[in-house]
Amino acid sequence: MSKIAIVYGSSTGATEAVAEKLQKALGEADLYNADGLNVEDLKSYDFLIFGASTTGIGDLQDDWDILLPKIEKLDFTGKKVALFGLGDSASFSTSFAGGMYVIYKALKGKVEIVGSVSAEGYTFDDSEALVDGRFVGLALDEDNEYDQTEGRIDCWVEDLKKYL
Numbered sequence: 001m002s003k004i005a006i007v008y009g010s011s012t013g014a015t016e017a018v019a020e021k022l023q024k025a026l027g028e029a030d031l032y033n034a035d036g037l038n039v040e041d042l043k044s045y046d047f048l049i050f051g052a053s054t055t056g057i058g059d060l061q062d063d064w065d066i067l068l069p070k071i072e073k074l075d076f077t078g079k080k081v082a083l084f085g086l087g088d089s090a091s092f093s094t095s096f097a098g099g100m101y102v103i104y105k106a107l108k109g110k111v112e113i114v115g116s117v118s119a120e121g122y123t124f125d126d127s128e129a130l131v132d133g134r135f136v137g138l139a140l141d142e143d144n145e146y147d148q149t150e151g152r153i154d155c156w157v158e159d160l161k162k163y164l
């Protein structure tokens, strides 16, 4: 079993609450807020899960602004990354959960990113977080589809187990 860290950036608490649910579903994982995190703390983990909500139009949650350039410089030897992203698929239907794509774009080619998710079952018009028809990570919508969050987390964790 890999040593797992979950890092989340959350403006109003939705991503934080999801990160806590994810921690429970995984059984064993350490939880870090992106706000104020020392990137050195991530060195000892083999499996890193990065989560962010979306702000602006498809932009990354603010607390990641300082952290992401530092994470980009990490030595990812022996590590894997998975992503999750929150959004509002009704009010922001053309930029749904785009925040996690910003992390994906920054880390693509530097580390193996696992845990893409089929877009089946989601209602939205467009998302940058779709690559080859799949979300680059777990997309969640606590504003409109909160009743699906737990099921989506459980399915995702089941899928991630083959990498842990």
Ligand SMILES: Cc1cc2nc3c(=O)[nH]c(=O)nc-3n(C[C@H](O)[C@H](O)[C@H](O)COP(=O)(O)O)c2cc1C
Pocket (backbone or CB within 6 Å): 009, 010, 011, 012, 013, 014, 015, 016, 053, 054, 055, 056, 057, 058, 059, 061, 086, 087, 088, 089, 092, 095, 096, 097, 098, 142, 143
């Ligand atoms: C100013 C603002 C801009 C937003 N832009 C987007 C967006 O482009 N795409 C999207 O899917 N959700 C967008 N959202 C919705 C949030 O990502 C969503 O409500 C999320 O659950 C908030 O999580 P947090 O409390 O962890 O920050 C936006 C919300 C706000 C307040």
